[in-house]
Every structure is written in C-alpha cells, then in structure tokens.
Amino acid sequence: MSRHGVIDEIAQGCLMGRARMLARVLTGIYDDAMRPFGIKASQLNLLVVVAQLGPIRRIDIGRTIHLDSSTLTRNLQVMLANDWIEETASAEDGRGRPLRVTAQGRALLQKLSGAWKDAQRKARKLLGTDGEAMLLDLSSGLPRPDAP
Amino acid sequence: MSRHGVIDEIAQGCLMGRARMLARVLTGIYDDAMRPFGIKASQLNLLVVVAQLGPIRRIDIGRTIHLDSSTLTRNLQVMLANDWIEETASAEDGRGRPLRVTAQGRALLQKLSGAWKDAQRKARKLLGTDGEAMLLDLSSGLPRPDAP
DNA sequence: GAGAAGATATTGCATATGCAAGTTTCAGAG
DNA sequence: CTCTGAAACTTGCATATGCAATATCTTCTC
Numbered sequence: 001m002s003r004h005g006v007i008d009e010i011a012q013g014c015l016m017g018r019a020r021m022l023a024r025v026l027t028g029i030y031d032d033a034m035r036p037f038g039i040k041a042s043q044l045n046l047l048v049v050v051a052q053l054g055p056i057r058r059i060d061i062g063r064t065i066h067l068d069s070s071t072l073t074r075n076l077q078v079m080l081a082n083d084w085i086e087e088t089a090s091a092e093d094g095r096g097r098p099l100r101v102t103a104q105g106r107a108l109l110q111k112l113s114g115a116w117k118d119a120q121r122k123a124r125k126l127l128g129t130d131g132e133a134m135l136l137d138l139s140s141g142l143p144r145p146d147a148p
Numbered sequence: 149m150s151r152h153g154v155i156d157e158i159a160q161g162c163l164m165g166r167a168r169m170l171a172r173v174l175t176g177i178y179d180d181a182m183r184p185f186g187i188k189a190s191q192l193n194l195l196v197v198v199a200q201l202g203p204i205r206r207i208d209i210g211r212t213i214h215l216d217s218s219t220l221t222r223n224l225q226v227m228l229a230n231d232w233i234e235e236t237a238s239a240e241d242g243r244g245r246p247l248r249v250t251a252q253g254r255a256l257l258q259k260l261s262g263a264w265k266d267a268q269r270k271a272r273k274l275l276g277t278d279g280e281a282m283l284l285d286l287s288s289g290l291p292r293p294d295a296p
Numbered sequence: 297g298a299g300a301a302g303a304t305a306t307t308g309c310a311t312a313t314g315c316a317a318g319t320t321t322c323a324g325a326g
Numbered sequence: 327c328t329c330t331g332a333a334a335c336t337t338g339c340a341t342a343t344g345c346a347a348t349a350t351c352t353t354c355t356c
Contacts, residue, residue, distance in 0.1 A: 006261040010196040014264075015271040015280060016174040017193040017213070018287035023171040024214050024313080025290055026164040031314080042342065045165040048158040059304060065165070066172050068344050073306055075342065096304060096351090113154040116162075123163040127286055132163060134282040138275055139166035142173055172343080179344080190312065207334060216314050221336055223312065244321090244334060299355085306349070312342070319336070325329085 026123055033119035037112045039084075044116070046075060047084055047105055055088045055098035063145045084108060174271055181267035185260045187232075192264070194223060195232055195253060203236045203246035211293045232256060 010017075030041035039047075049061055056064075058072045067075075076099065079085050084105035087097045101109075124132050158165075178189035187195075197209055204212075206220045215223075224247065227233050232253035235245045249257075272280050 004199070006257060006264075007196050007199045010192070010257075010261075010264060011200045013268070013284065014178075014193060014196075015268060015275065015283055016171070016178045016189055018283050019167070019171040019174045020190065020193070021214050021290070022283070022287050023164070023167040026167045030162075030164045040341070041164055042168065044158070045162060045168070048155050048162075051152070051155045052159045057304075066169050069305065070307080070345080071343050078341075109154060109158075113158075116154075116158060120161070120163060126290070127163065128289075131282065131286045131289075134279065135163055135166050135170070135286070136161065138279045138283070139170050141276075141279075142169070142274070188311070205334075217335065218315080218337080219313050226311075301354075303352075304350080308347085322333080
C-alpha cells in the first residue's frame with residue numbers, strides 16, 4: 001500500500017471504477033453466451049427493451065436505460081440492418097419514429113433464451129445472492145432522466 | 149407488463165444490463181467532475197492504478213482491473229501523449245515495458261482530487277451506504293484473471 | 297398560414313472495449 | 327549457439343459511449 005492517500009482512495013474506492021469493472025466482467029460472460037447467436041449482449045439488452053416496451057421512440061429507450069440518443073441512433077442501426085427491429089411509422093412522421101421488434105427478433109429471443117439463462121446463472125453465482133439483489137435494487141433506484 | 153416471460157425476465161433481471169446501466173450513470177457523474185481537468189473518468193482510473201502499482205506492465209494492469217490488453221494499448225497511448233505516464237525501461241527490455249506515473253501525472257492527481265471527492269460524494273448519495281458497500285464488496289470478490 | 301419555439305434524431309469527433317490474428321522478444325531445449 | 331515455444335504487445339475490425347452542433351419535424355402563436 002502506498003503512502004499517497006488520494007491515490008489509494010481512488011484506486012480502491014472509486015465507485016465508478018468498480019462499476020465499470022463489474023460491467024466489463026459481466027459483459028464478458030454474456031457475450032460468450034451470445035456469440036453463437038451472432039448478437040452482442042449489449043444488443044440483446046436493447047432488443048428486450050424494444051420487445052417489452054415497443055413501439056417505443058429512441059428518446060424513451062434512452063430514458064429507460066440511461067443511454068444517450070446519439071448512441072442509440074448508431075446501435076439501433078445495426079439491429080435494424082439485422083432485421084431484429086423495425087421502424088413503425090412512415091417517413092412523414094418526423095418527430096419520433098417508434099421502433100418495434102420484428103418476428104425475426106422475437107424468434108431470436110426465443111432461441112437464445114436458454115443461453116441467456118446459463119449466463120445469468122453464472123453471473124448470479126459470481127455475485128452471490130446478496131450481490132444480485134443489491135445490483136437489481138441499485139439500478140432500480142436510479143432516478144429517471146427527467147421526463148417531460 | 150407483457151405476457152412474454154423471457155422478455156420480461158431479461159428486461160428486468162439481466163445482471164449485465166443493470167451493471168452496464170449503473171456504470172453509465174456513474175461514469176456521467178465522474179466525467180462531469182473531471183471535465184475541467186481535461187481527463188476522462190476512465191483515464192483517471194487507469195492513472196491511479198499506474199500511480200499506485202507502477203512501474204507496472206500492461207498485462208498486469210489488465211489483470212488488476214479486468215481490461216483487455218488491446219484496450220490498454222490504445223487507452224494508454226492517449227495518456228502517454230499527455231505525459232501523465234511514461235515507459236520505464238529502455239528499449240532493450242523487450243517483453244514488457246512497464247509504465248509509471250510522471251510528475252505531471254502526479255500533480256494532476258493532486259489538482260483533481262477535490263473534484264473527484266465531490267463526484268464520489270454524489271455517487272455515494274445516489275447509491276446509499278448499503279449500495280456503496282455492496283458495490284465495493286462485489287468488485288473485490290471478482291476472481292482475478294488467472295495469473296501465471 | 298408564416299414564423300418562432302421546442303422536441304427528436306443525426307452527424308462529427310474522440311474515447312472505450314474486446315476478439316482474432318500477427319509481431320516482437322525472452323527463456324529454455326537441444 | 328540456434329531453434330522453438332511462450333509471453334507481452336500491437337493491429338485490424340466491429341461495436342459501444344457521450345458531447346456538441348446540426349438537421350428535421352411538430353406545434354404553438356400571431
């Protein structure tokens with residue numbers, strides 16, 4: 001242990017650092033599980049949001065899972081190209097072109113659900129019951145980005 | 149709530165999704181705090197690891213904070229260019245060129261420590277005492293990527 | 297109905313992340 | 327001493343992420 005208080009404090013205690021590390025480790029687990037299906041774990045998470053809440057606008061997806069709109073524009077492009085999701089309204093809509101899951105997207109979700117459960121099991125084992133509960137609780141408690 | 153079990157289960161319960169979301173929210177808090185200092189929060193976390201454990205090789209940084217080597221190659225380049233860190237050994241080292249913090253890097257750490265503490269306070273407030281303890285605990289309990 | 301105000305989406309720029317493949321360098325076998 | 331294998335690093339490719347600025351479309355006001 002070094003004698004530089006600030007450095008140690010940040011290195012050991014930074015909540016962001018810990019959260020990012022945890023996210024990296026978990027992402028690895030789920031990405032491994034999803035690889036056979038040609039979908040990244042982060043894309044799966046977007047897909048289930050659209051499947052559950054769609055038709056839903058990008059901005060509302062962002063509010064739900066704390067993602068920037070510009071990130072969504074790009075991440076969703078890949079998913080649109082893969083025909084997992086589609087835009088609902090015609091181009092003349094303008095402000096907001098809500099997205100929904102396609103039949104293919106829904107089928108994919110069914111196909112990979114077993115693999116996802118395996119990954120979830122592994123993650124659960126890694127975190128322990130307490131950890132799992134706390135993580136779910138923590139993320140539920142996050143204040144929604146100001147809705148109008 | 150929809151009637152599609154799998155979708156709801158993943159949307160609500162995916163530990164990876166929650167962890168990534170939490171990481172995004174926290175990253176926002178610390179990035180805001182670090183912006184005046186011209187350093188990203190993720191870079192700060194790398195910097196403190198080097199400051200605390202340096203001279204340290206990329207691979208060992210990776211093992212410590214669960215980061216891929218290729219990611220480190222690139223992320224550290226920016227920090228080398230900013231003269232926050234430097235390579236220690238002369239070119240004849242070969243396998244492994246350990247990194248250490250520079251005087252400038254150390255000075256930067258001192259300068260931003262107050263702002264970091266503010267961010268940490270905000271994060272703590274957001275997560276609560278329980279959440280904080282659990283997050284620190286969780287991330288400490290992660291199995292070290294196999295050391296030789 | 298034209299123009300202002302506001303919301304939504306996209307684009308440019310920079311960084312973060314990881315896999316697979318390739319490179320460099322060291323250490324040990326013979 | 328040379329060859330070979332392992333370890334550390336780098337590069338190519340693809341995706342993820344967010345800020346600032348811009349574009350687009352809606353609605354409200356006059």
